[in-house]
Amino acid sequence: MEKKNEDVLILAIESSCDETAASVVKNGRTILSNIISSQIELHKLYGGVVPEIASRKHIEKINQVIEEALKEADVTLDDLDAIGVTYGPGLVGALLVGVAEAKAISFAKDIPLVGVHHIEGHISANYIEHPDLEPPFLCLVVSGGHTHLVIVKDYGEFEILGRTRDDAAGEAFDKVARAIGLGYPGGPKIDRLSKEGNAYAFDFPKAKVDEAPYDFSFSGVKSAVLNHLNKCRMQGEEIVAADVAASFQRCVVEVLVEHAIAAAKDYKIDKLAIAGGVASNSGLRTAMEEACRKHNIGFYHPSPIFCTDNAAMIGVAAYYEYQKGTRHGLDLNAIPNLRLGER
Amino acid sequence: MKILALDSSGLVASVAVVEDDILVAEYTMNYKKTHSQTLLPMLDEVKKAISLDLNSIDAIAVAAGPGSFTGLRIGSATAKGLGLALDKPLIGIPTVDALAYNLYDTAPDTLICPIMDARRKQVYTGIYCFENHALKILKPQDAVPMTELIEELNRTGKSVIFLGDGVPVYRELIEETCHVPYSFAPAHINKQRAAAVAALAQIYYKEGKMEDAADHQPDYLRVSQAERERAARLAKEENADH
Numbered sequence A: 001m002e003k004k005n006e007d008v009l010i011l012a013i014e015s016s017c018d019e020t021a022a023s024v025v026k027n028g029r030t031i032l033s034n035i036i037s038s039q040i041e042l043h044k045l046y047g048g049v050v051p052e053i054a055s056r057k058h059i060e061k062i063n064q065v066i067e068e069a070l071k072e073a074d075v076t077l078d079d080l081d082a083i084g085v086t087y088g089p090g091l092v093g094a095l096l097v098g099v100a101e102a103k104a105i106s107f108a109k110d111i112p113l114v115g116v117h118h119i120e121g122h123i124s125a126n127y128i129e130h131p132d133l134e135p136p137f138l139c140l141v142v143s144g145g146h147t148h149l150v151i152v153k154d155y156g157e158f159e160i161l162g163r164t165r166d167d168a169a170g171e172a173f174d175k176v177a178r179a180i181g182l183g184y185p186g187g188p189k190i191d192r193l194s195k196e197g198n199a200y201a202f203d204f205p206k207a208k209v210d211e212a213p214y215d216f217s218f219s220g221v222k223s224a225v226l227n228h229l230n231k232c233r234m235q236g237e238e239i240v241a242a243d244v245a246a247s248f249q250r251c252v253v254e255v256l257v258e259h260a261i262a263a264a265k266d267y268k269i270d271k272l273a274i275a276g277g278v279a280s281n282s283g284l285r286t287a288m289e290e291a292c293r294k295h296n297i298g299f300y301h302p303s304p305i306f307c308t309d310n311a312a313m314i315g316v317a318a319y320y321e322y323q324k325g326t327r328h329g330l331d332l333n334a335i336p337n338l339r340l341g342e343r
Numbered sequence B: 001m002k003i004l005a006l007d008s009s010g011l012v013a014s015v016a017v018v019e020d021d022i023l024v025a026e027y028t029m030n031y032k033k034t035h036s037q038t039l040l041p042m043l044d045e046v047k048k049a050i051s052l053d054l055n056s057i058d059a060i061a062v063a064a065g066p067g068s069f070t071g072l073r074i075g076s077a078t079a080k081g082l083g084l085a086l087d088k089p090l091i092g093i094p095t096v097d098a099l100a101y102n103l104y105d106t107a108p109d110t111l112i113c114p115i116m117d118a119r120r121k122q123v124y125t126g127i128y129c130f131e132n133h134a135l136k137i138l139k140p141q142d143a144v145p146m147t148e149l150i151e152e153l154n155r156t157g158k159s160v161i162f163l164g165d166g167v168p169v170y171r172e173l174i175e176e177t178c179h180v181p182y183s184f185a186p187a188h189i190n191k192q193r194a195a196a197v198a199a200l201a202q203i204y205y206k207e208g209k210m211e212d213a214a215d216h217q218p219d220y221l222r223v224s225q226a227e228r229e230r231a232a233r234l235a236k237e238e239n240a241d242h
Helices: A040-044 A051-073 A092-109 A118-129 A169-179 A186-194 A219-234 A241-266 A282-294 A312-324 B035-049 B069-086 B095-101 B146-156 B167-177 B194-206 B225-241
Strands: A009-014 A019-026 A030-038 A082-088 A113-117 A137-142 A147-154 A157-163 A271-275 A298-300 B002-007 B013-019 B022-029 B059-063 B090-093 B110-117 B122-131 B134-145 B159-163 B182-184
Touching: A009 A051, A009 A092, A009 A312, A019 A051, A019 A312, A030 A051, A030 A312, A040 A051, A051 A092, A051 B069, A051 B225, A082 A092, A082 A118, A082 A312, A092 A113, A092 B035, A092 B069, A113 A118, A113 A312, A118 A137, A118 A147, A118 A271, A118 A312, A137 A241, A147 A241, A157 A241, A169 A186, A169 A219, A169 A241, A186 A241, A186 A282, A219 A241, A241 A271, A241 A282, A271 A282, A282 A298, B002 B035, B002 B069, B002 B194, B013 B035, B013 B194, B022 B035, B022 B194, B035 B069, B059 B069, B059 B194, B069 B090, B090 B095, B090 B194, B095 B110, B095 B122, B095 B134, B095 B194, B110 B146, B110 B167, B122 B146, B134 B146, B146 B167, B159 B167, B167 B182
Parallel strands: A009 A082, A082 A113, A137 A271, A271 A298, B002 B059, B059 B090, B110 B159, B159 B182
Antiparallel strands: A009 A019, A019 A030, A137 A147, A147 A157, B002 B013, B013 B022, B110 B122, B122 B134
């Protein structure tokens, strides 16, 4: 079929966790549509994402989400140059829905298929609102499932400097939120409550990982918070949740900022971006922005809608992969523990 | 009428194209590889081998459950993607019905009893027979404890043919506790086959039992473990309150 114009149009599909999402992206940086069907309300009943429920919801919603994305972008499948789909990392059953759907459309319409790494998507979210941002730059990826400090050497080329040894940053937020009775998802709730509390009420330990200066560990600070809460309860002391939240958030944010700034200076990189769900945390944004200004580093961050899981970021990443020649076959599988940079 | 059918509900991956009373192509594999890697390449091979114009299909049929939750979703998502891209309706066929349809026109006093291993000592099963050349559902597909199923079959006094991937799992139990005459279907018809899904779909098509690709979802016959445990906990709390 004859294409309308020279623009590169990509339909992207994302279903790695609890968001069913589709987007149409033009020339890698222009978002023509960004449809997200969130399941958060459903998973709140269980205090976290239930993989089987997430997978069932994906299959229920996926066609509507894709159709809406095409309609809002005012394009048809015949206009597309490629279909991008997240194939890892994530929940395998959830990923499989998007992967099978994308492959079927690619097969039926003979459209090239590009599998995308979810974290590469998060990093690429920064390109959407920063037309001037190009590699190389340093990126801190923080979400419920991931904590990575990465040098983006080129589009699709990464050097991982550090990662978490235990809990992901967002995971620690969720666990602490549950312990102080805030519920799921914990990140936004702790962020909100922190604004009412004293961030210096408590000093929770900030773990360093020996001989791995850029690695993270959040289980220590999480345990310290839980121990503090237990101690208060045992001794009948009042728990000031806002102070606990604010102090906890400060400790996590300080570690994230310290590591990121140290890496930027050590590797002489003058651009620093943040990405992932926790990148919408106001405490992290403010602290990172300040530190970057102090050290003369350019600071980049996506709007909150592009921080949490979405397909627009997958479309952006798919565009650069497509331009590099990445293509996947009809045997593409979901890879729950896919490594960044692996294809 | 041309039907493209998929079945990835169990260990078997199967793809078929049926046009009126001709099975144009069927590709069935019962091998370890994951369906997500095999199903679409199999369909691609079939398409190439018979020069299939996908736009000439009238409907896409899929074994819609019960079965492996993930397997069902691979089949359903593939069917939904095809339906969306080709703008064709979907036909969801109950997996156990399609298994029973493998044994077309069995003598009317003989029961057909597909059993699929559903874990937790249960099988996905149903009881069927053929009457006036049509599949008659005596007991609709459901998840049932295997011992309960055998008791029910014993009460009928009729002979029964077992098939499905539950046979190797429960063969011993059947041999020990089934008191009615029974047999096991042979290899060529004892597992899921997309041709049977397609043949049943032809009947559904004529009856207008199609659905929009967007609306289709598998019929798991079971809630998720988390929902089951939550329901049990709520019921317990309810009891404690009274």
